[in-house]
Amino acid sequence: MDTRLAISDLTKTFPGEAGPVDVLRGVTLGLSKGESMSITGQSGSGKSTLLHVAGTLDAPTSGTVTFDGEDPFALREPDLARFRNERVGFVFQDHHLLPQYSVIENVLIPTVPFQTGGPRAETRAVELVERVGLSHRANHRPAQLSGGERQRVAVARALINGPGVLLCDEPTGNLDPTTAEAVADLLLEMHAAEGTILIVVTHSLELAARFGRHVRMESGVCVEA
Numbered sequence: 001m002d003t004r005l006a007i008s009d010l011t012k013t014f015p016g017e018a019g020p021v022d023v024l025r026g027v028t029l030g031l032s033k034g035e036s037m038s039i040t041g042q043s044g045s046g047k048s049t050l051l052h053v054a055g056t057l058d059a060p061t062s063g064t065v066t067f068d069g070e071d072p073f074a075l076r077e078p079d080l081a082r083f084r085n086e087r088v089g090f091v092f093q094d095h096h097l098l099p100q101y102s103v104i105e106n107v108l109i110p111t112v113p114f115q116t117g118g119p120r121a122e123t124r125a126v127e128l129v130e131r132v133g134l135s136h137r138a139n140h141r142p143a144q145l146s147g148g149e150r151q152r153v154a155v156a157r158a159l160i161n162g163p164g165v166l167l168c169d170e171p172t173g174n175l176d177p178t179t180a181e182a183v184a185d186l187l188l189e190m191h192a193a194e195g196t197i198l199i200v201v202t203h204s205l206e207l208a209a210r211f212g213r214h215v216r217m218e219s220g221v222c223v224e225a
Helices: 047-054 077-087 103-111 119-131 147-159 177-194
Strands: 004-014 021-032 036-040 062-067 088-091 165-169 197-201 213-218 221-224
Touching: 004 047, 021 047, 021 197, 021 221, 036 047, 047 165, 047 197, 077 088, 088 147, 103 119, 103 147, 119 147, 147 177, 165 177, 177 197
Parallel strands: 036 197, 036 213, 088 165, 165 197
Antiparallel strands: 004 021, 004 062, 213 221
16 A cells, blocks of 8 residues: 555644643645655654554644655544554564563564564564564564664564554664664665655764755744754
């Protein structure tokens, strides 16, 4: 499917001690299959909030988010959870791997909730682990991996269900410069191979410059950089 992500006049307001806080104020963006975008901005500017709403982890106060014209927030919660599981992949600053499971088992975790596993998923997991350069670590547990290797596993896990959209929140934030560059290379390689929409939130202007588009968040408003 040729995924199209459209965000229109998006707002997000949170309650505050002194009254409502407008974190997102009329954000409008559009991305199609194969396109990539980086989002930068100061802490508190709304970067992560925008990513969370785009990924259906949080509902907007107003405005719309659609995938191929479908509004996921119109779905019942169980259906929204399935939509998110199948259509969106996430990579966070922390890898969030489960320590008791091996690399392969961690990659397969997103296939468990809706029973999308089986031989085909296992074959894809093996292929993804190979593509992120960790075949020799497939049966290792997270404690046996370096920080960069753990983040590589997180990338493979995010892609296991073949999502059309890959969202990354500071994916290199906990890594040293050399490892961060390697993980950035991997993200771009996998994005090209999978044909996803890729959106990356980062504080690194060097990393931001590597994507097809670069936007900056300023007090909840999105500005083309």
